[in-house]
Amino acid sequence: AQSVTQPDIHITVSEGASLELRCNYSYGATPYLFWYVQSPGQGLQLLLKYFSGDTLVQGIKGFEAEFKRSQSSFNLRKPSVHWSDAAEYFCAVAPLGSGNTGKLIFGQGTTLQVKP
């Protein structure tokens, strides 16, 4: 079955430290890939997306993600975390051909806590 897995439910990092959030997907072909962030009490905001081309994509707020086809992964990274990055992060995929349905399949989410 098609699925998206975020192995880490909760991650704590110190402010200024680097961050990597993991995302693995299970599909027959490379889907469209997304990372969304949800700040407390807010809706989701798109950080970045990958459709094709360069496997390292840059997003907003200093985030980047790398698509690795061999590992079926799309991990999110940030070199230096700020306290304002504390939020819940969702990896999502849209299977090829699903553009009409907009059927995003979301992972379970990873909650990021930032220590001062």
Place this chain on the structure above:
Amino acid sequence: EAQVTQNPRYLITVTGKKLTVTCSQNMNHEYMSWYRQDPGLGLRQIYYSMNVEVTDKGDVPEGYKVSRKEKRNFPLILESPSPNQTSLYFCASSLSTGVDEQFFGPGTRLTVL
């Protein structure tokens, strides 16, 4: 300001009492969608709409209805709410398809007693 608005933000109701959660966007987007968010499950799509008068089921449509009579509005209707519909609900819109960037509303936290 470009935004998706939802009302109400919080709602506590009782089993069987019909309710509507409104959703409105001011970006002239064609595509709109409803999701529910439950702990450990991420977001799951309830219904979506490609344009006015065009709606279709998502992954978890049971117990819900939607309508799209105007481009900007996409209300979610629970005809007879049950406790298993207690959840956090998000409306989202995008320019024309679901793989365009989706803009999310602030969410509606619903509790059904």
